Amino acid sequence: MRKIIKYFLVFCVILLIFIQSILCNDQIQPSASDIQNLINDYLSQVEKYERENNKVEAANYLNKIAYLYWQNGTGIKSIEYFKRSLSINQELGNTNAIKAISNNLGFIYSEYGDYASALDNFNKSLKLSREQNNKLDIASGIINISHILSELKDYNKSNEGLEEALNLGKEINNFQIIKNCYELFYKNYEKIGDSKKSQEYFELYVSLQRHLQKKELESLETRTREAEARALEKELQLINTKDTLNEMVRINREIQLKNQLLNKEKTLKDLALKEEKARRNMLEARIRARRILLFFVVIAFLLLTFVLALLYIQFNQKKKANKLLHDQNAEIENQRDLANIQRQKITDSIQYAQRIQEAILPPKDLLDSLLHDYFLLYRPKDIVSGDFYWITKKGNILILTAADCTGHGVPGGFMSMLGVAFLNEIVNKIVINRHISSLQADSILNELRINVTRSLHQTGRREEPKDGMDIALCIIDFEENKLQFAGARNPLLVIRNGELIHYKADRMSVSYSHKINQPFTKYDIRLEINDALYIFTDGYCDQFGGAEDMKFGTNKLMELILSIYQKPMSEQREILIRKHEEWRGERNQLDDILIIGFKYTGKKKLLVKEQKYNWGNKNILIAEDTDINYFFLAEVLKSTNAQLIRVNNGKEAVEYCKSNNVDLILMDINMPKMNGFEATRNIKKYNNNIPIIVQTAVGFENEEELSIASGADDYISKPIDLKSFMNKLEKFLG
């Protein structure tokens, strides 16, 4: 009886395991503390077995710990425990364990990108497999190694290994091995750029993959049928056992009856006693039989439930597997097309971004017209660049920058757009609101830093990124032969008469840092004709290369520039490119590269365009009470050689005109003593021939009407647009 119960229990357990194995996808992940507890538990087992000198069990538990760490993403710890287990197994000479652990180590190292160690371990395992002449293990070992070699870009060697593994796979007729070989082959050839072979292997891989999936589905079906058959068998057995049970009850009763007959001759007392005993036995037997019957009914019911559940699950699984297979096939076909389309889309979009960046950067003809003798070495690492240059001309001065934003590629590109936009805004604001002479290299950088930190919402919290830019900014004054320089990490080199002067940049970026309150430093430099100026970002100097794989370094760049500065600028550019490529050799370009070289040739060339107006014999009276406005006009008119006379109010203007020859009056409106309208009326009263231009302010439209009403010939609105201003003056003076 007990045997039957045991049999059933065993069957139920098997059933449970079977269901579990089918449902393995739905396993619940244990929590982190559970894992730690489990590890601690295993560790104490390890200690216990080590004390007992039971090395096999100790190694077994070390492996369990290592697997736990591995499964939970702590590869470094996992390596440690595998290594401990490995050394025990080496003592024990347990080759299979050494092989398995070495393989595991190989996988972990490769997960962490430590391919050298991964190779070591895979090789170790492979060597043992070769000694055992275990072809399956040899083949899969070789495939592991080939994967690593592929990661190391040694595709030829990787393919050599695959050839051997493929032959072995064919020899032992293992489709899995063959499929894995095809897969890596097609990937390797794709990377080598042999698209024909890649395509060939890809097709082999896909067809084998399909075949294997079909096989798997078939085996699933077989397993279902087997389970059904087994369930049926169990049911039959159950019916048989019921019969046996009844038979046994019957025999039992017979034996008891026989006993009664045999004991008939005994005393009455004995008889009575025996009868009672027999009755009790019978009663017990009946109760027992009933109990067993009940038990079987329950078991049968449970079994039926299990079988039904199992069938339902199998059915669902099969449906799912069918669908999955269908989807996978469709997906495999689509994926490659999709990947190609996506790659093309991304590249297109980046290339479009590059066009926008190019449009924002100063065009070549602008540089040519402003710089004359110069070179620009601009080599982005990716399609778009984090480095940017910017140039602008305001009157006699030229602002030239070379900047490097955090990151390269697309993120750097975004930052560079921001940089260009800010620089434009800052410089234009200063020129319009104040005056060209207010442009200071250091304050532009200070202003830029405020804009960058504000717009990126940098507040100095530790965890937030401190993106920003490094920049070298030069303001060149062609009138005064002066140069202002301010640098955020990017320096300025000036070579004068064979001597190199290194203007060091401040050691802070244009971004939030602990030096946020420290202003940038300004250098005031007197320029001489033929001074060679160089500004650059760190990409050129940081490039690794040379025989010892070192950084090129700023010193080497300075030496190089010093040795070539007398050559034509375009030739210097070629030399710099050549030296960089020699240094870099086969290595990748580390960062975006930007160097601007420029020979200072003085005022003449820059001002060619400005010589358009020559009013050398004309007298212009400027009625203006505000100094800065007067200086601005004076600055603008300087190149025209006109005679300028300044008066501070309307009354002085009227007085001056009475006794002096004046060709044109520029009249401000708001002045003390007598305003511009009144002065205009007064002057026009006795001398209608002097042209008067009134300066109105934007936003006061009636000022323009009032100007004309007062007799003025024309008006200009502030802030003054240089071109239309000069045209207007030309109208009256030309």
Add this chain to the structure above:
Amino acid sequence: MDPLIIKGEENSPAVILNKQENNFEISGRSLPEEVMSFYAPVMDWLEEYVRNPNDKTIFKLKLDYINSASQRAIQELLTVLEKIKEQGRDIEIDWYFMADDDDMKEAGEEYSEIIDIPFNFKSFEI
């Protein structure tokens, strides 16, 4: 405490953190693709270490290139090390730089300005 050893690669530095042997060193060049995941185990190790540091810690930094993302990671590591001082134990940074590499020397000087730990600057040649 288990030592943390990470082998140096072309783009990532070698790391040796060994409490028993009192040896702490990061050397090489630092421009890994995933800066944060590279430095995360280092950070974890140091955070545990500063809870119970050795009496005197000399942390050696021997780097020849740090990209901008790594600069931030290293600043974070050094900030963690400041805690050793708060515990009344000794900590010093040995900052190594190649003799003519002003960039790396200056990078060290910049760290020394913001990190409250004594820096020793040591130049070396290959």
